[in-house]
Amino acid sequence: MERILKGAWMLAAALALSASLGAQARGADAAGTEAPKFVGREACASCHAEVHETFDKTFHGRKAQSNPKLANMCESCHGPGSAHADGGGDITKILNPKKMSPQAVTDTCLSCHKDKNLMLWKTGSHANSDVSCTTCHSVHKGSGNKSLTAGATDTCLKCHKKQKADMRLASHHPVLEGKMTCASCHNPHGGIEGNLKADSLAETCAKCHTDKMGPFMHEHPPVADGCQNCHLPHGSTNERMLKMPIQFLCVSCHNKEHASFTTNTTTQATWVQRDRCTDCHREVHGSDRARRFRK
Ligand code: HEC
Ligand code: HEC
Numbered sequence: 001m002e003r004i005l006k007g008a009w010m011l012a013a014a015l016a017l018s019a020s021l022g023a024q025a026r027g028a029d030a031a032g033t034e035a036p037k038f039v040g041r042e043a044c045a046s047c048h049a050e051v052h053e054t055f056d057k058t059f060h061g062r063k064a065q066s067n068p069k070l071a072n073m074c075e076s077c078h079g080p081g082s083a084h085a086d087g088g089g090d091i092t093k094i095l096n097p098k099k100m101s102p103q104a105v106t107d108t109c110l111s112c113h114k115d116k117n118l119m120l121w122k123t124g125s126h127a128n129s130d131v132s133c134t135t136c137h138s139v140h141k142g143s144g145n146k147s148l149t150a151g152a153t154d155t156c157l158k159c160h161k162k163q164k165a166d167m168r169l170a171s172h173h174p175v176l177e178g179k180m181t182c183a184s185c186h187n188p189h190g191g192i193e194g195n196l197k198a199d200s201l202a203e204t205c206a207k208c209h210t211d212k213m214g215p216f217m218h219e220h221p222p223v224a225d226g227c228q229n230c231h232l233p234h235g236s237t238n239e240r241m242l243k244m245p246i247q248f249l250c251v252s253c254h255n256k257e258h259a260s261f262t263t264n265t266t267t268q269a270t271w272v273q274r275d276r277c278t279d280c281h282r283e284v285h286g287s288d289r290a291r292r293f294r295k
């Protein structure tokens with residue numbers, strides 16, 4: 001109950017803040033005479049010397065001097081601190097995001113961060129699973145310019161063990177090798193479909209593999225429909241990150257063509273060992289030359 005009240009109070013404070021941006025807000029008492037006041041960063045520094053010193057190296061600290069949204073410095077996030085300071089550090093009179101509900105923390109951060117990617121926050125799986133902003137961002141100790149709790153990919157791998165394992169399979173996207181990150185394809189903040197960065201799965205892939213998207217004179221319908229018809233996104237035991245070995249993959253849709261091969265289990269087995277469908281039908285993503293995708 002107390003947490004919820006704290007969260008609600010914080011939200012009210014944050015709203016009041018953004019309503020009266022800048023230095024006017026400092027010391028102003030929007031909520032009535034009983035409410036604590038803003039005392040300014042130097043007051044916090046007298047007791048929290050270490051946090052005060054390291055703050056200038058953090059992203060918010062670096063921007064705080066020039067960005068009016070952060071004019072209240074420490075108190076932009078912790079709320080007005082006069083009661084806490086006057087009480088010699090009474091911890092019941094200051095907001096500590098560590099002790100707040102994920103929702104209350106997120107509301108605090110979103111009071112300033114509403115633009116671009118973060119507009120999608122409520123659509124994402126993380127919002128719906130109580131993963132808060134501070135699960136991935138550590139505003140006081142973060143690494144890199146995005147203040148992440150760990151490296152860009154390590155931050156995700158703490159929870160997503162299955163994807164980590166997939167990235168170790170024989171064929172995989174070079175994420176663990178550091179050539180790309182999870183955020184190359186995902187917007188961790190949200191997204192309409194699977195927290196993806198682009199508007200659709202096909203567009204996500206096309207960003208880097210434009211040559212596979214066409215348009216081609218002779219389209220292969222499952223390609224335009226989506227790469228996931230044949231590929232897995234993270235990794236696979238099959239070559240080229242295919243969902244299944246080529247022979248079975250093609251035959252899962254084409255079970256009539258080359259009927260003598262594909263319906264007779266003996267010849268099929270021979271075929272699998274000898275010729276692959278793509279030995280002859282090479283341009284399987286589409287072709288400008290041959291209707292049967294043969295070179
Ligand atoms: C008079 C000294 C003093 C001043 C001034 C002061 N604090 Fe504190 N603060 C403390 C003490 C003591 C604690 C408890 C320390 C602990 O448990 O490690 C504390 C704890 C906190 C906590 C953690 C609360 C919790 O729930 O554990 C936060 C956040 C905090 N202070 C922020 C601030 C901010 C922001 C300011 C400036 C507005 C400030 N403090 C000013 C002494 C002070
Ligand atoms: C952008 C928001 C933000 C700003 C600005 C900010 N803090 Fe914090 N602070 C947090 C969050 C979030 C936590 C919870 C721990 C974490 O996620 O790193 C926290 C935790 C703390 C704690 C408690 C640490 C603990 O271990 O419980 C203290 C003390 C504190 N901050 C002091 C300050 C002081 C002093 C300043 C200004 C120099 C400041 N903060 C500025 C967001 C902020």
Ligand code: HEC
Binds near residue numbers: 109112
């Ligand atoms: C009082 C307003 C305010 C609050 C509250 C706030 N931020 Fe910020 N934050 C800013 C500003 C301003 C910047 C600098 C943005 C810029 O210059 O583009 C920033 C920058 C950042 C960045 C780095 C952006 C980049 O492009 O590298 C991250 C990450 C971030 N904030 C996370 C958080 C998190 C997490 C919280 C909640 C614990 C939070 N912020 C709360 C105002 C705020």
Ligand code: HEC
Binds near residue numbers: 106118189
């Ligand atoms: C699941 C982990 C995760 C969560 C939860 C998360 N972020 Fe991020 N955030 C990231 C990563 C990773 C990046 C870097 C993205 C990139 O490089 O493309 C980032 C980037 C940012 C940036 C820089 C600008 C941008 O959009 O890329 C801001 C600001 C930010 N986050 C704020 C927030 C706020 C506010 C919340 C809570 C509403 C939040 N983040 C929740 C992982 C997360």
Ligand code: HEC
Binds near residue numbers: 159183187
């Ligand atoms: C604290 C644990 C945690 C961290 C850290 C985390 N996630 Fe998640 N993520 C979850 C949970 C819980 C879900 C929802 C359940 C599920 O789908 O597994 C989820 C879902 C997802 C989904 C599925 C979207 C969907 O709708 O199918 C994607 C994509 C994702 N996370 C990407 C990331 C990325 C990228 C990062 C790092 C920037 C990250 N996650 C960090 C816990 C986490």
Ligand code: HEC
Binds near residue numbers: 153201233
């Ligand atoms: C090459 C692009 C790409 C990269 C890189 C990538 N993903 Fe994905 N991810 C996808 C696609 C595409 C989906 C399927 C989305 C759908 O079907 O809606 C997906 C789905 C997911 C899901 C939902 C469950 C599942 O496995 O289908 C999670 C969780 C996830 N990714 C996490 C991660 C994490 C964590 C990383 C980094 C280690 C990562 N992804 C890197 C493209 C990518």
Ligand code: HEC
Binds near residue numbers: 173205
């Ligand atoms: C950010 C760029 C990027 C995005 C987005 C991307 N890829 Fe890739 N893809 C790569 C890189 C880099 C490689 C490795 C190339 C190499 O090793 O030569 C690769 C390799 C592949 C391979 C070949 C794997 C192998 O074993 O040779 C396939 C198949 C593939 N990607 C499919 C996809 C699909 C499907 C999507 C969308 C879900 C996608 N890619 C999104 C960069 C990307």
Ligand code: HEC
Binds near residue numbers: 209242278285
């Ligand atoms: C009908 C099934 C199918 C669909 C749909 C499909 N692929 Fe492929 N893809 C394959 C097969 C089969 C191979 C292996 C070809 C070979 O090794 O001869 C392959 C190979 C690849 C390769 C690695 C080889 C190379 O030429 O670079 C990439 C990258 C790739 N596909 C990307 C994509 C992307 C991006 C999409 C979606 C736009 C997509 N694929 C849709 C079947 C498909």
Ligand code: HEC
Binds near residue numbers: 220229284291
């Ligand atoms: C998800 C289903 C699906 C998969 C998997 C698939 N195809 Fe297709 N393919 C189609 C459809 C649908 C057509 C269009 C059929 C038509 O127009 O009669 C097509 C057309 C073709 C054609 C041209 C046929 C013609 O009449 O012009 C060839 C050749 C072909 N596919 C080869 C392959 C090969 C080789 C593979 C495996 C790498 C494969 N397909 C995987 C659905 C699939």
Ligand code: HEC
Binds near residue numbers: 251278281
């Ligand atoms: C040795 C070369 C070769 C291999 C291997 C091969 N094909 Fe073909 N395929 C052909 C030729 C040649 C045609 C053209 C027949 C025609 O035009 O009448 C054809 C035609 C097709 C067609 C179009 C059929 C139609 O009725 O128009 C499809 C679909 C097809 N193959 C799928 C496959 C699949 C699936 C595999 C793997 C199981 C495969 N092919 C393996 C040579 C091959």
